[in-house]
Amino acid sequence: MPPESDLPRNPDPPDDATVAGGPPTAVGLAALLGPGGSGSDATTRSGGPSAGVVVDTGVARLVSEWEEGDRPPADLRDFLPDTDAIRRAALIELVMVDLAYRWIRVRRPKRIADYCLDFPELLAGPIPPELVYEEYRVRRLAGEDVHADDYVAEFPEQAERFVWLLEHDPRSGEAAPSALPDGADLRVGERLDDFDLVAELGHGAFARVFLARQTAMQRWVALKLSRNVGAEPQTLAQLDHPYIVRVYDQRVLEDRRLRALFMEYVPGGTLLDLVRLVRATPPERRSGQLVLDSIDRELSRKGVTGPGESSVRDELAALSWPETVAWIGLRLAEALEHARSQGILHRDVKPANVLLTAEGIPKLADFNVSSGDAVAVPGSTGVVAGSLAYMSPEQLAVSAGATSGAAADARIDTRSDIYSLGVMMWELLTGARPFPDDDTPAAALERRRAGVAAVAAALPDGCPPTLRRVLLTALEPEPRRRWSTGRKLARQFALCLDARARDLVDPRPGSTRSAAVRWTVPIMLAAIGIPNLLATGYNYYYNRETIVGSLSQSAQNSLEQVHLVIGLVAFPLAAVLILWWCRLAITVPRQVQSGGAVDAQTLGDARRATLDLGHRSVAVAFAMWLVAGIVYPISLQIVAGGIPAVTFTHLIASLSVCGAVAVAYPYFILTFYAVRSLYPVLLSHGEIHSDDGRDLRVLGVRSTRYLAVAASVPLVGVAGLTFAGTDGVGHVEVTVRVLCLGGIVGFIIVYQLFRRIEADLRALQRVVMLG
Missing domain, CATH: 1.20.120 (Four Helix Bundle (Hemerythrin (Met), subunit A))
Structure with a gap:
């Protein structure tokens, strides 16, 4: 049986309030279990109304009832609010809390189907994928022999989101199953609608990406195949920017229950390939030419001919390594600013999600789409997108179950993406991330809260003071002390690229x-x-x-x-x-x-x-x-x-x-x-x-x-x-x-x-x- 620390504890119940506006999102109501986690109900729905009716949801009262004794409450109806507008949303939160205590504390389990029999209003709309994922995770913690594939089969409508939650939950070490529908086996050389599948570029939990030839337009595209659910294409289509991978269009393949999203093909590899080359190259030999070497290796591996005369490649080759880092950072900051202007967060900025063109231009890809420019971070342990090594403190606070301090009141907005970009640029500059890899979100959160001043000495001696300042500001533990928008960060990277301006703004200490x-x-x-x-x-x-x-x-x-x-x-x-x-x-x-x-x-x-x-x-x-x-x-x-x-x-x-x-x-x-x-x-x-x-x-x-x-x-x-x-x-x-x-x-x-x-x-x- 899992230790008591895996249960939500709340010695001082927080304000019992939520905003009416529908079912919970991936951030906020996904889970109430985690290392040191505790329940909190202050939740703002991403993409919901800017202001709502704040009412008693009953979650804190239910937690207090469970903490006072080990017997299940007589009836969850006693904790439900009277307001009809949020009754179902509040019920879902109550079910999440009740699931955890029943499966782990007293071993009197109930399944979602049992709750649906007790509360038919749960069936008034689709079961939230977050609730499905929470039941799965609680059962795993309770020692049940349960598999993600079983849940994908049992809840097909929630399958894509379920797998996404599983894949992006930093606490989960389990490989996510394929969420592609049965009969969706795809092979290189096959013709799929208007596309000839030439090579597989990669695959994830619920999608596969192929290099394909679109015959009608006679062009190469990256073809992403997934289930026909969600609004990802409509959201990504808003992002028309030179430093974001362009989404051309989508097609729904009804006979195979697939959605084909075809995008710009970027052949120069990823920033992760460049980071690996940086680690293998002595600092004194790093320059902008290193970017071109990484790209040319990838083009050669794919059998693609590189560009001829290119002013961009000439510009890159002439840059020092710190200037190259600023050159790339400027363009990615502009990409984040464009996404922010469309009300979209990336939430998973990392080297593997930055593609490089044959000329060396970086393009941000693989948005973990979140509508709205901010997402509230409740005190309860939730599931947020992102890779643990690049997560901001406020993202980690959700995963680590932080309920006090600045992190508990933080909002995940574009400053979280800026923090991740800062980690990535630090790694590109030095070949190593500013923080060591930690096994748990709680340990990573503790290191990030301490700031990067202690490891600032790891920056190379040749790093201009301006770039040092820009990176340290981007990695500030408190969001309010970071650059607030991608545009402002882009201006700072531009400053790093102007020798006169950077020497003017950031003179050498003691000058x-x-x-x-x-x-x-x-x-x-x-x-x-x-x-x-x-x-x-x-x-x-x-x-x-x-x-x-x-x-x-x-x-x-x-x-x-x-x-x-x-x-x-x-x-x-x-x-x-x-x-x-x-x-x-x-x-x-x-x-x-x-x-x-x-x-x-x-x-x-x-x-x-x-x-x-x-x-x-x-x-x-x-x-x-x-x-x-x-x-x-x-x-x-x-x-x-x-x-x-x-x-x-x-x-x-x-x-x-x-x-x-x-x-x-x-x-x-x-x-x-x-x-x-x-x-x-x-x-x-x-x-x-x-x-x-x-x-x-x-x-x-x-x-x-x-x-x-x-x-x-x-x-x-x-x-x-x-x-x-x-x-x-x-x-x-x-x-x-x-x-x-x-x-x-x-x-x-x-x-x-x-x-x-x-x-x-x-x-x-x-x-x-x-x-």
């Missing part, structure tokens, strides 16, 4: 750019303060020699005081305004770099503030110069009691030059610093959005305008010499000439910064605008 984030305030003060101090000094000297020097001593003293007051007020006020307006660009990058948690909204606002750092800073500085340009002439007019028109010409020229210096030079210094050091930190720790692409484009246009301002500095100086004159003041003329020369040198420096900023922005835009 100057990485350390510069801690010195934002001093850098800002220097970048803004030094040009403004130089402009102030020039303005003061020029005005003193051309205007103030001709005034009386008392007027000169008064204007000296005006200069001092303006400086003492403007500089501190400008510093406070700039620090306040740019506070997110100053504080958030440092907080993120030190490992602090920042919400998505704040992160987005900080990215915008960082790209605006130069513009905001010089806007404040320009406002101060504008105020000074109003106050100083007024003060001059009051003190001097009227000044000639030529004096205003000198004053305007001086203020224009100083304003241009105060705007152009700090802008490019701060923007260069923001784009090179601050913005990459925020981009690498958050998800990239389309708004980021818009902000980068705006910054590019704005930088071009500021470049024109920088070019105006020497031009204004020349104009001052030409039109304003210096009234014979030779040293002023020399000062203006020095200004012109300095302006030319400054423009050359600014132009170099502009070109670097422009190149960085183009690299970042290539990444954020993907998709």
Whole structure:
């Protein structure tokens, strides 16, 4: 007799609620037995209504009744809800619990047929395959000599789903029987409808796949033959994407009770073949050529001629191995995004399910179809699709019977597929999976919950920091910390493929750019303060020699005081305004770099503030110069009691030059610093959005305008010499000439910064605008 641990235990019964909406799905109500499993009724039907009537199903009360004693309850009707809409769904859950206790605890077995006699409403619709599978599994646990073939024969309508559950239940070590109907023996060389069967490509529990020649279209296809049940073809037909195996059409062969699903034939083998070759190849000899070698071996084995000239193969051959992994990962992430947009999850991402074309393009195949973009994970042990080695923690939580912690409240959505993709890409990069193979879902779940930080050292030394970060994020134990969509993951893989962008976003640890984030305030003060101090000094000297020097001593003293007051007020006020307006660009990058948690909204606002750092800073500085340009002439007019028109010409020229210096030079210094050091930190720790692409484009246009301002500095100086004159003041003329020369040198420096900023922005835009 199985140990007591195989029974569902529930010392603290959970909330006894479910959502009305029909019979249970593969996730949720399939099984209540498993290692350490316990019952829970909070179940959301995949593909059902988004909101339903939450009512008492009675399951938790039945579990409590069984736990209090070893005698069967008097009548299951006592536990049924009164609501007719969910009575049958609740009854199925009750039967599952009752089956387990009867067969294992007290050895007073009942079969599904007995329950149907007691509850005729069970026959109001088809018996759920999950209930059939649960009875089979409970009987096996109880030591009964029962075979899957018997159930396939006894429940033909549920056969395909039953075999699917058996094949995908990680706890089941039994080989699944063939679910093809009797008389469906198929042989190579046979003509089947419009197809000539040329070779068998593979077979599963309830399907066989042949390489076939479709005579009507004169093309090679992969022909999948299975029972004529389910809606798989209609679902897969929605997935029209270059990185997903294309489903052409289906035909129903009534005479043989078969459904023929014919699909695109992909001859280059699978990613599993490539992984095996990776393991046999020393790390220093791995490159994109390895993918082509694997494909060519498979083509040669099949007697297929490889492609001739191919730009894709040329591109692959030129990639390093980490870049090759990112190249493949990008395309598979886009495939997952397309499936998500159609409301479909894959749920079994693994190397064997990725086919390679003769050119090397990966195509995702063999979707374990699940409609809807999320499936609730109840606390009870259920059956979920997937291969144990590639399962996400939330998938394993179902199989392992987790009822507490984050896993118990998780939802299986596209982030689960992203986790599986992360495992697969890690294995492709290193030749080994990040986690050792475990015998049970519970052991595998424990390892995954610990995260991959402990095994991150297994990544090769040549792995770019960007790819390391992308893989570690994809393998986060908590779904909320992973990339939330395939598109966002694809953008990150695109970042790995752009040498300039990846070095920009993920500098080497300890590099100057990485350390510069801690010195934002001093850098800002220097970048803004030094040009403004130089402009102030020039303005003061020029005005003193051309205007103030001709005034009386008392007027000169008064204007000296005006200069001092303006400086003492403007500089501190400008510093406070700039620090306040740019506070997110100053504080958030440092907080993120030190490992602090920042919400998505704040992160987005900080990215915008960082790209605006130069513009905001010089806007404040320009406002101060504008105020000074109003106050100083007024003060001059009051003190001097009227000044000639030529004096205003000198004053305007001086203020224009100083304003241009105060705007152009700090802008490019701060923007260069923001784009090179601050913005990459925020981009690498958050998800990239389309708004980021818009902000980068705006910054590019704005930088071009500021470049024109920088070019105006020497031009204004020349104009001052030409039109304003210096009234014979030779040293002023020399000062203006020095200004012109300095302006030319400054423009050359600014132009170099502009070109670097422009190149960085183009690299970042290539990444954020993907998709």
